[in-house]
Amino acid sequence: MRAEDGCLLRIFAGEGDKHEGRPLYEWIVAQAQERQLSGATVYRGLMGFGAHTRVIHTFKIERLAEDLPIVIELIDTRDKLNGLLTFLEQHTTSGLLATLQPIEIRMIQGRPK
Structure with a gap:
């Protein structure tokens, strides 16, 4: 490995x-794929709040989302x-929070059958 x-x-x-009527997360993933990034995953949170509001958004049975x-x-x-971040800054009007951290990438290859 x-x-x-x-x-x-x-x-x-x-x-x-x-973004132009399309969910922003879908548009961002499409931009990443177009730029041939190695991978993208979208997670939906159960609860959270951000800089634009102090209301806690949560998933409850009585109000689905x-x-x-x-x-x-x-x-x-x-x-x-960084190239993708620059593009997003130039083409989005939504305020976004982004974090960037170094990682070690390991590709785990399965054994031949």
Whole structure:
């Protein structure tokens, strides 16, 4: 197993955030795929709040969802992720929070059958 240096970019958004009528998280993942990043995953949070509001958004049975938090995780090199961040800054109107941290990437290959 060979290890490589990489970065993990996490983008925090709201489920109700849009880009030209499309869910923002879908648009971001499409942009990442277009740039051939190594991987992207979107998580829907059960509870959270952000800089734009002090209301805690939560998942409850009586109200199925009200702008729940979304976390988009993207993995690749720092340069490619910085390029995506620059693009997002130029093309989004939603305020986003992003974190970038160095990681070690390991590809685990299965054994041949």
